[in-house]
Amino acid sequence: MYIYSIGHYFPENILDNAFFDRLDIESSADWIRDRVGIEARRSVLTQEQVMDLRHGRTTREQLKAEGAIETIASMSEKSWKMAKARSPDVNATLDTVIGGTSVPDDDIPSNGCVISNRLGLEHLRAFDVNSACSTFVVQCHVMRGLVASGLTKEGAIFCAERYTTRMDYSDRRNSILFGDASIAALVSSQNRPGSLKLIDSLVESSPSGWEHIHLPDGKFFHQNGAQVQKFAITKTIAAAQDILSRNHLKTSEAQWFIGHQANYRMLTTSMEKMGVPESRHLFNVRDRGNQGAAGAPSVLSQNWDRYQKGDYIVVAVVGAGLTWGSLLLQKQ
Numbered sequence: 001m002y003i004y005s006i007g008h009y010f011p012e013n014i015l016d017n018a019f020f021d022r023l024d025i026e027s028s029a030d031w032i033r034d035r036v037g038i039e040a041r042r043s044v045l046t047q048e049q050v051m052d053l054r055h056g057r058t059t060r061e062q063l064k065a066e067g068a069i070e071t072i073a074s075m076s077e078k079s080w081k082m083a084k085a086r087s088p089d090v091n092a093t094l095d096t097v098i099g100g101t102s103v104p105d106d107d108i109p110s111n112g113c114v115i116s117n118r119l120g121l122e123h124l125r126a127f128d129v130n131s132a133c134s135t136f137v138v139q140c141h142v143m144r145g146l147v148a149s150g151l152t153k154e155g156a157i158f159c160a161e162r163y164t165t166r167m168d169y170s171d172r173r174n175s176i177l178f179g180d181a182s183i184a185a186l187v188s189s190q191n192r193p194g195s196l197k198l199i200d201s202l203v204e205s206s207p208s209g210w211e212h213i214h215l216p217d218g219k220f221f222h223q224n225g226a227q228v229q230k231f232a233i234t235k236t237i238a239a240a241q242d243i244l245s246r247n248h249l250k251t252s253e254a255q256w257f258i259g260h261q262a263n264y265r266m267l268t269t270s271m272e273k274m275g276v277p278e279s280r281h282l283f284n285v286r287d288r289g290n291q292g293a294a295g296a297p298s299v300l301s302q303n304w305d306r307y308q309k310g311d312y313i314v315v316a317v318v319g320a321g322l323t324w325g326s327l328l329l330q331k332q
């Protein structure tokens with residue numbers, strides 16, 4: 001399977017650390033910078049709307065009913081347009097669309113179907129694969145199987161996340177971590193110029209840890225932060241090293257590393273322990289926050305023009321479930 005184009009989209013609204021200082025939750029910009037290394041995040045919500053949520057002047061349901069929250073299909077369409085504009089083959093007829101999000105507009109139908117309808121796509125199979133922050137890697141894993149079996153020739157993968165709509169804005173531990181984003185990746189069984197070949201993919205889970213990261217129906221996001229941080233570092237390293245070693249590659253032979261954008265400290269600790277130099281570590285968490293499943297692929301997309309022929313790219317993610325996984329890509 002080849003990823004021959006990818007696009008990203010970030011909403012315009014900026015939630016910077018100074019904004020959280022004004023939110024009256026005893027958040028400190030210095031604490032955030034030192035402990036999680038995040039300076040700003042993008043949100044489908046304006047600062048005023050977040051302030052209203054914080055002080056109980058509105059609710060997510062009310063904002064949704066007013067049409068004030070950008071939909072998953074709208075966000076996906078914007079990243080799709082970027083992917084199409086970058087694509088050397090804009091006319092490929094898609095036979096498979098895989099959507100994925102932890103924060104859908106509706107429980108039914110699948111986001112894959114709603115997104116496909118928005119884009120005017122018909123006569124294809126459209127469905128969702130969701131695995132919280134690991135979703136993009138799991139989607140690629142599933143798509144790889146479909147392509148290998150011959151069932152899929154041309155496909156698209158969508159991840160759109162809006163965790164900022166599911167935060168308790170009186171909770172300084174979690175509300176400062178998240179931002180919103182979407183991505184669209186175009187994939188094919190054919191090698192087109194400039195493609196990234198998916199050499200290998202890895203997905204593993206430890207379901208006994210499911211309660212550590214939880215977004216209960218109708219409630220707010222919750223995670224056992226310190227414990228999850230240890231898991232995130234350990235499994236980022238394991239996922240990256242396992243996929244390299246089973247493909248007979250050393251860490252020094254991969255040109256680029258992209259991790260789950262949970263926080264900057266977790267990422268730099270993981271890279272330091274693996275011996276990855278700063279110049280090979282790609283990230284956007286400092287000014288985009290944790291964008292859930294859209295984080296790692298949005299970094300992949302932002303750096304699309306940097307990859308040179310033959311470069312290996314390792315994408316290693318962790319997420320609720322607990323789940324972790326990785327991709328080994330090579331620029332053609």
Ligand SMILES: CC(C)(COP(=O)(O)OP(=O)(O)OC[C@H]1O[C@@H](n2cnc3c(N)ncnc32)[C@H](O)[C@@H]1OP(=O)(O)O)[C@@H](O)C(=O)NCCC(=O)NCCS
Pocket residue numbers: 026027028029031032035036133172173174176177213223224225226227228229232262263266318319320
């Ligand atoms: C959540 C996280 C930032 C917390 O970091 P931490 O260093 O463990 O900090 P703690 O939560 O123990 O908090 C330490 C103190 O700082 C305080 N604090 C938390 N957020 C704060 C903020 N925004 N401003 C000021 N102080 C803050 C806490 O209230 C606590 O104070 P207390 O002991 O008086 O209650 C961190 O655990 C994290 O990012 N985890 C990773 C999550 C992850 O990888 N997820 C992946 C799957 S999505």
